[in-house]
Amino acid sequence: MMLKRSFAPVVDERTRVLILGSLPGEASLAQGQYYAHRQNRFWSLVGDVIGANLRDMPYTDRLETLLTHRIGLWDVIAEARREGSLDSRIRDHASNDLITLIDTLPNLVAVAFNGGTAAKIGMRALSARPSVIACLILPSSSPAHAAMPYVDKLRAWETLRGWLPVE
Template sequence: MSDMDLKRCFPPVVNPRTRVLILGSLPGEASLAQQQYYAHPQNRFWELLGGVIGEDLRTQTYDARLGTLLEYGVGLWDVIAEAERKGSLDAAIRNHSHNALTELIATLPALKVVAFNGGTSARLGRKQLHAIEGLQLLDLPSSSPAYTLAFAQKLESWRRLGTWLQ
């Protein structure tokens, strides 16, 4: 495997007021190229989360989006620290290493729920986090265009996050 196929995650976007932590699996090619979470134009992440908080995140700059998330108590990170992968599909992930999720969570005193953006994130993340007392774990349908559930159905599931954002 060449170095070109080794993909690394971004640093977490959190602060002490983070109540909801959304975990993806590993950034895709478009996100890595732009060094931005959920940068692929067909990924519905920003539209879904905007629907939850009542803000049009798609019209904001990337830095403003991150600031808005933090204002609402939402943090971002990934379950996988690095892995070998050709392309962007989770199914192509090989030889992955995990991020230190429990260590990050220990630094977030207001955290109430960890939401997994998609099945790979949920499968890998739940293995690390299942035993943490008082922490809710929530599986969400992937915001990725590769997961073809209708947008309205995805949004209905994602709106469950609103419980912790009031």
């Protein structure tokens, strides 16, 4: 089983909402981009939340648009062994230092977990130091979680709007 590593966080001092996934899948690792699998609905969901067509933008523009809307990205897992892309195949993981990152984000008001695995690992990491930051568990944007219709996922993801500044 190959050792796989997460990407660097995409944040700045304006970040209000930090979206945390579990660990990049095969397509993301191959392209060096968050949520690169075409069937992953992440870019559509966040784009619909903020009113931007993220899917059709070049990757660097997607990231800049997220930061402009005060949204950051990272993963809860720093590295792990995993065959394929399924979270259920993750073994021997080491967590990213979420608390240290959060301490560098003075405007952070909410952490949103993209799926159950991210929530389980991330909540455990954050429990080491309770804070006033809201924690939201969102349905996974992964194609492996395709049983939930897009409209239902979007309804849950739209709760992020309450934590973002009004444009």
